[in-house]
Amino acid sequence: MMERTMAADVAKRMDARVRLCGWVDRVTDHQGRRLVVLRDRTGTARLVAPADVVSAPRREAAIEVTGTVVPADAGDPGGPGVMVLVDGLVESGPVAADLPIGVGSPLEHRLDWRFLDLRRPRNLLVFEVQTTAERAMRHYWAEHGFIELHSPKLRPNPNRTGRELFTVPYFDRQAYLVQSPQFYKQMAMAAGFERVFEIGPVFRANPTATSRHDTEFTSVDVELSWVHSHEEVMDFEERWLRHVVSAVQADHGDEIARLFGVEVHVPEIPFPRVPLEEGRRLVEASAPHLIQPPGDLDAAGERALGRHVAREQGHDFVFVTDYPEATRPFYHMRTQPGSPLAMGFDLLWKGMEVTTGSQREHRYDVLVAQAEEHGVPLDPIRYYLDCFRFGCPPHGGFGLGLTRMLMSLLGEDDVREVTFLHRGPDRLSP
Amino acid sequence: MMERTMAADVAKRMDARVRLCGWVDRVTDHQGRRLVVLRDRTGTARLVAPADVVSAPRREAAIEVTGTVVPADAGDPGGPGVMVLVDGLVESGPVAADLPIGVGSPLEHRLDWRFLDLRRPRNLLVFEVQTTAERAMRHYWAEHGFIELHSPKLRPNPNRTGRELFTVPYFDRQAYLVQSPQFYKQMAMAAGFERVFEIGPVFRANPTATSRHDTEFTSVDVELSWVHSHEEVMDFEERWLRHVVSAVQADHGDEIARLFGVEVHVPEIPFPRVPLEEGRRLVEASAPHLIQPPGDLDAAGERALGRHVAREQGHDFVFVTDYPEATRPFYHMRTQPGSPLAMGFDLLWKGMEVTTGSQREHRYDVLVAQAEEHGVPLDPIRYYLDCFRFGCPPHGGFGLGLTRMLMSLLGEDDVREVTFLHRGPDRLSP
Numbered sequence: 001m002m003e004r005t006m007a008a009d010v011a012k013r014m015d016a017r018v019r020l021c022g023w024v025d026r027v028t029d030h031q032g033r034r035l036v037v038l039r040d041r042t043g044t045a046r047l048v049a050p051a052d053v054v055s056a057p058r059r060e061a062a063i064e065v066t067g068t069v070v071p072a073d074a075g076d077p078g079g080p081g082v083m084v085l086v087d088g089l090v091e092s093g094p095v096a097a098d099l100p101i102g103v104g105s106p107l108e109h110r111l112d113w114r115f116l117d118l119r120r121p122r123n124l125l126v127f128e129v130q131t132t133a134e135r136a137m138r139h140y141w142a143e144h145g146f147i148e149l150h151s152p153k154l155r156p157n158p159n160r161t162g163r164e165l166f167t168v169p170y171f172d173r174q175a176y177l178v179q180s181p182q183f184y185k186q187m188a189m190a191a192g193f194e195r196v197f198e199i200g201p202v203f204r205a206n207p208t209a210t211s212r213h214d215t216e217f218t219s220v221d222v223e224l225s226w227v228h229s230h231e232e233v234m235d236f237e238e239r240w241l242r243h244v245v246s247a248v249q250a251d252h253g254d255e256i257a258r259l260f261g262v263e264v265h266v267p268e269i270p271f272p273r274v275p276l277e278e279g280r281r282l283v284e285a286s287a288p289h290l291i292q293p294p295g296d297l298d299a300a301g302e303r304a305l306g307r308h309v310a311r312e313q314g315h316d317f318v319f320v321t322d323y324p325e326a327t328r329p330f331y332h333m334r335t336q337p338g339s340p341l342a343m344g345f346d347l348l349w350k351g352m353e354v355t356t357g358s359q360r361e362h363r364y365d366v367l368v369a370q371a372e373e374h375g376v377p378l379d380p381i382r383y384y385l386d387c388f389r390f391g392c393p394p395h396g397g398f399g400l401g402l403t404r405m406l407m408s409l410l411g412e413d414d415v416r417e418v419t420f421l422h423r424g425p426d427r428l429s430p
Numbered sequence: 431m432m433e434r435t436m437a438a439d440v441a442k443r444m445d446a447r448v449r450l451c452g453w454v455d456r457v458t459d460h461q462g463r464r465l466v467v468l469r470d471r472t473g474t475a476r477l478v479a480p481a482d483v484v485s486a487p488r489r490e491a492a493i494e495v496t497g498t499v500v501p502a503d504a505g506d507p508g509g510p511g512v513m514v515l516v517d518g519l520v521e522s523g524p525v526a527a528d529l530p531i532g533v534g535s536p537l538e539h540r541l542d543w544r545f546l547d548l549r550r551p552r553n554l555l556v557f558e559v560q561t562t563a564e565r566a567m568r569h570y571w572a573e574h575g576f577i578e579l580h581s582p583k584l585r586p587n588p589n590r591t592g593r594e595l596f597t598v599p600y601f602d603r604q605a606y607l608v609q610s611p612q613f614y615k616q617m618a619m620a621a622g623f624e625r626v627f628e629i630g631p632v633f634r635a636n637p638t639a640t641s642r643h644d645t646e647f648t649s650v651d652v653e654l655s656w657v658h659s660h661e662e663v664m665d666f667e668e669r670w671l672r673h674v675v676s677a678v679q680a681d682h683g684d685e686i687a688r689l690f691g692v693e694v695h696v697p698e699i700p701f702p703r704v705p706l707e708e709g710r711r712l713v714e715a716s717a718p719h720l721i722q723p724p725g726d727l728d729a730a731g732e733r734a735l736g737r738h739v740a741r742e743q744g745h746d747f748v749f750v751t752d753y754p755e756a757t758r759p760f761y762h763m764r765t766q767p768g769s770p771l772a773m774g775f776d777l778l779w780k781g782m783e784v785t786t787g788s789q790r791e792h793r794y795d796v797l798v799a800q801a802e803e804h805g806v807p808l809d810p811i812r813y814y815l816d817c818f819r820f821g822c823p824p825h826g827g828f829g830l831g832l833t834r835m836l837m838s839l840l841g842e843d844d845v846r847e848v849t850f851l852h853r854g855p856d857r858l859s860p
Contacts, residue, residue: 093792099820114621118621150629191548215584389525420580428584
C-alpha cells in the first residue's frame, strides 16, 4: 500500500501520486466537479474529482483516497492553490444520516457524543498539548534520576479524612479507591527510591457538579528525598514547570493562540512567593468585597491574588506559603517544633490552585503526635506510620492536577472541555 | 548545603570534602575505629571514623554524613581502596530495634513490610528497569506521532463478559472498574486521534491467588488507525519492543546479569509468527503429554511452544496467529466474511503470553452481527457501537501487561516480586 501523506504535507508533493486518510469536512459540487475537503490531525486538504466518478461521501465519513497533487487556479473549485485530483476513494463504512451534534450544541449534549465532539481541531489540540506537556515532564524527571511509580488504586483504608470516598466490595471485605497516592509515594521514600513520579487516576466521591470538579481525574505526583524544606520543593517545581511550559510553547504556541486566543508565556524563575497573611492583605486591599475565610484563601481570593501578582509582577504563577498547620494535612512538617505554621505551599497559576506541596514530617514521634492533634485515628494508618520507624530520609513533594494545568495553559474554564471523558456525579458515560 | 555525592562517585572525588546520603548497610568496629557501609541508589561507600566521635547508627538508619575522601590501605577497616573519613553524621530519626524481615523471610511476610523489602538492590533494580522500559516505549510513541490517553477507570457498564468485575456504588447508581481501556481507545480512533497509547491501571476481580495473577495491574495499551490487518499491528509491536529491550539492555544489562543471572537479548525482527494449529502440532510433537484445549494453547502449551521456538530459531518471542474467532472477543475482525478465524494474535515472550492484539472490526453492521453471534447484549454497549456509525477508520491495536514484561525481562516467575505493591484476593495492604 502506498505510503500515507498527511494533509499538511500535500503542497510539498506537487505532481506526485499520493494517498490521504481522514474525515470528510465538507462536500460541495461545482459544475460537474465534486470538491471534498479532507481533514486529518495535521489540517485539511482539497480533493477534486468529476462528480460522476466519485460518489458524494457524507460529512464526517472516514475515507482513504488516492490521487495526484496538481496546482489549482481561479477556475477550480475552491480557487487558486493546490488540490488533489482524485482517482480512487474508499469509505470505511456508511455514515448515519444525521449527525447528533453540531458546533452550537450544549456542552452536556456534546459530551454524550464525545467521540464526535473531539473531532473539532480545537478539542484535538487539547490532547496534543497534554501529550507534549507529559512528555516534557517525564523528560525532566529522567534527566534528574526519577523512578516511575505505579501505586495501587485499591487501598485497605480511607486516606485523607474519610470524606468523598468511593468504596469497593472486595471479596469478603471492603476496599477504597485512592484519593491521592500520597502515602504510597512516601512509602517509596522509605524504600530508598529517592525520587519518584506518578501520573495516574485518583477518585473523589464529591457529589457537587461544578465546572471545576470531577469524580475521577489524573494526578501528577512527585516526591523527593534528602530535601530539608518546602523551599527546595518549590525550587524543583518551578524549574520543572518552566521546562514543561517551554515545550508546550515551542510545539503548540501558535495553534493555541489561533484556536484558544491565548498566548503561552514561559515563566521566569524564581516564581513569586507570598506568605498567606500577606496574600490575604493583598486581596483585602485590591478586592475589599472578597471576605476571606480565616487561615486560607477561597477560589475568589485566589483569583484576586493571581490578578494582583500578574499586574504588579507580570507573572502567571505565585506560590502561597506559611499556611496554618491546622488547615493542612497532619503529615506536613511544621516550621518549628510547636509552630502554628506548616512548611507547605499552594501554587496558583493564573489565579487557580494547581498544586499543594510540602516538606513532610519524617520523624516518627513528631508525626504520630501531629496525627493525634489532628484527630486522625492511628490504627488504620499503622502501615503508613511504620514507614517512619526504620530509617526514613527527610523528604517533600507535591501533586498537580493535569486538567487544571490544561485549563491554565489554554485559558479554558471548564474541566469537562479538557478531559477525554469526564466523570462527575451526574455523568458516568460514555 | 554542600552538594550531594553519590556512593558510586566517591572514588572520583579523592581528597575532596563530600556529603553522602543513604542507608546504613552495616556497622563494624575495628580497634577504636568505626566502619559504616552506606548504601544509596548507586551502590555502597565506606565511611570510617574514630569510634568515640561517631556513635554507632543502627542498620537501615537513614543518614547524612560529611567527610573527606582518602585512600585506604591494608591497615584500614575494610582493607585497601577508598574511604570517607567522617567528620559529621546525622541520623534522620531513631530506628526501631529489630528489623521485622530479613533476607530469608518468606515472600508474604516480606510483602507485609514491602518498603523494607524494596531496599534490596535487586528489588530496586526492578523499578529502575521498569522506568527505563516505559521511557523507551514513550520515546518510540513520540517519534511516531502518538497521543497519550487517560481514559476513565469508572465505567457505566461491565465490559468483556461481566465476569471478574469490581462494582462501585456510585451515588444512586452502580459503576464498574475497567478491566481494559479497550472500548475507550477505540473511541479515540473514532474521534480522529489516529494513534494513541495509555499506561494505566486495570482491575480484575479474580478470586484465584496465583503467582501470575493480581486484582490490579498496569496495562500498556496501543491503538493505531488506518491499518488494514493484524500483520501491520504485529509489525509495529515488534519494532517497538525491540526498541524497548535495546534500551533496557544498554542501561541495565550488566546489573540484570549480576543480580538476576539473566542475559537481556535484543530480539531480531521480524519475530517468528506461527498459526495456532501449527503451534499446537509443534507442542504435540515436542511435548506429547501436554493435551491442549481445543482452539487454544494453555499456559503449559505456551511454555512448550516458547521453548521450541527458542531451540529451533533462537528467538525469545513468537506471535501466535489464526485463533478461531469463537475464542476471541467479538470485536476482532475475521479473516474473511463468515470465516471461522479472527485477525488476531497473542505474543509469547519466553513462553509467557504478554500481549493480545488484533485488527478490530470497524464496520458497524458486521460488528453488531458479531456481537449478536457471541451473545453480547447490545443495549449496554450502545455507547460503544455508536462510535462506528459516523465514520470510523479501520484500526487495530494491542495490550501488554507491564509486570509480565518485567517477569520475562528478568526471568522472574512471581508477579508479586515485580509489582510495587501487589493486590490479590488475599492482599489489599500495605
